[in-house]
Amino acid sequence: DGGITQSPKYLFRKEGQNVTLSCEQNLNHDAMYWYRQDPGQGLRLIYYSQIVNDFQKGDIAEGYSVSREKKESFPLTVTSAQKNPTAFYLCASRIGRNSGNTIYFGEGSWLTVV
Amino acid sequence: KQEVTQIPAALSVPEGENLVLNCSFTDSAIYNLQWFRQDPGKGLTSLLLIQSSQREQTSGRLNASLDKSSGRSTLYIAASQPGDSATYLCAVHSGGGADGLTFGKGTHLIIQP
Numbered sequence: 001d002g003g004i005t006q007s008p009k010y011l012f013r014k015e016g017q018n019v020t021l022s023c024e025q026n027l028n029h030d031a032m033y034w035y036r037q038d039p040g041q042g043l044r045l046i047y048y049s050q051i052v053n054d055f056q057k058g059d060i061a062e063g064y065s066v067s068r069e070k071k072e073s074f075p076l077t078v079t080s081a082q083k084n085p086t087a088f089y090l091c092a093s094r095i096g097r098n099s100g101n102t103i104y105f106g107e108g109s110w111l112t113v114v
Numbered sequence: 115k116q117e118v119t120q121i122p123a124a125l126s127v128p129e130g131e132n133l134v135l136n137c138s139f140t141d142s143a144i145y146n147l148q149w150f151r152q153d154p155g156k157g158l159t160s161l162l163l164i165q166s167s168q169r170e171q172t173s174g175r176l177n178a179s180l181d182k183s184s185g186r187s188t189l190y191i192a193a194s195q196p197g198d199s200a201t202y203l204c205a206v207h208s209g210g211g212a213d214g215l216t217f218g219k220g221t222h223l224i225i226q227p
Contacts, residue, residue: 006157033213042118042203042217058213090157102148103205103215105157 003027004106006091012114013078013085021076021109023091032074033092033103036060043090049074050096078111086113116141116208120218128226129196135189135221137204142182145207145214149178149189152201152220161202162189194225 004025013019025032031050035043045058049068063082068074074093078085091106117140127133137147146165150158162171162178164187170179177190191198203220 004157031213040219042219043205045213045215048213088155092158102160102163104160105150107157108155110155 004091004093004104006089006106006109008109009107010110010112012112014114016080018077018079019111021078021089021091021111023074023076023106025072025074025091025093025104025106027093027104028071029093029095029104030071031094031096032068033094034058034064034066034074034076035090035092037088037090037108046076046089085111087111116144116206116216118204118206118216118218120202120204120221122221123219124222124224126224126226127194129194131194132190132192133194133223135191135202135223137187137189137218139185139187139206139208139216141208142185143208144182147178147180147187148205148207149176149187150203150205152203154200158203196225196227199223199225 007022033048034046037043044060046064047066049055052071055066055068065077089109092103094103095101119138121136144166148163149161152158164171164180175192180187201220201222205215205217207214
């Protein structure tokens with residue numbers, strides 16, 4: 001089935017540790033996005049990529065990094081510089097940034113600092 | 115800067131009722147508006163996408179309307195069922211920002227059996 005797969009579903013991070021969240025899509029979409037969702041808050045954009053080997057910072061990029069080496073993959077690394085990483089992370093994709101098409105989301109990953 | 119507000123923040127109704135969820139936005143220069151459903155601990159599932167040139171979209175028991183000039187959209191759910199319990203979010207695509215999308219905080223809906 002076509003869709004977006006995020007892994008792991010649950011992840012625990014120790015202080016000072018970097019962790020990477022995986023996002024894979026088989027929808028052949030050019031644009032991919034990472035959002036952070038905190039309880040009772042709207043989604044906030046961390047990073048986005050419109051094409052392979054190119055990505056841009058979103059509204060809250062500090063403490064995060066990404067790569068886009070393949071069209072179908074857009075992993076997010078939460079670095080030790082991110083002081084409040086506990087949140088629900090959502091990966092999304094769309095055919096094109098300025099298209100009128102639907103944006104699709106993965107099932108999300110929970111990150112907790114221990 | 116586009117701002118999206120959803121009212122009410124939470125709603126609890128008995129099964130079988132028809133209900134309306136509201137979404138308002140401050141900048142009427144939009145490409146489209148999308149309604150999503152989010153179950154607890156899950157990702158967002160797209161329900162309806164309304165282009166700026168459209169007035170409404172329907173899918174089953176769901177009907178979404180768009181009044182761009184007044185900056186409003188409503189999601190109408192007919193004959194509500196307990197399985198409709200979820201958080202409903204709207205997102206406006208207005209071309210501003212890195213992804214062009216601004217999300218509301220959602221309406222948490224509970225349908226009582």
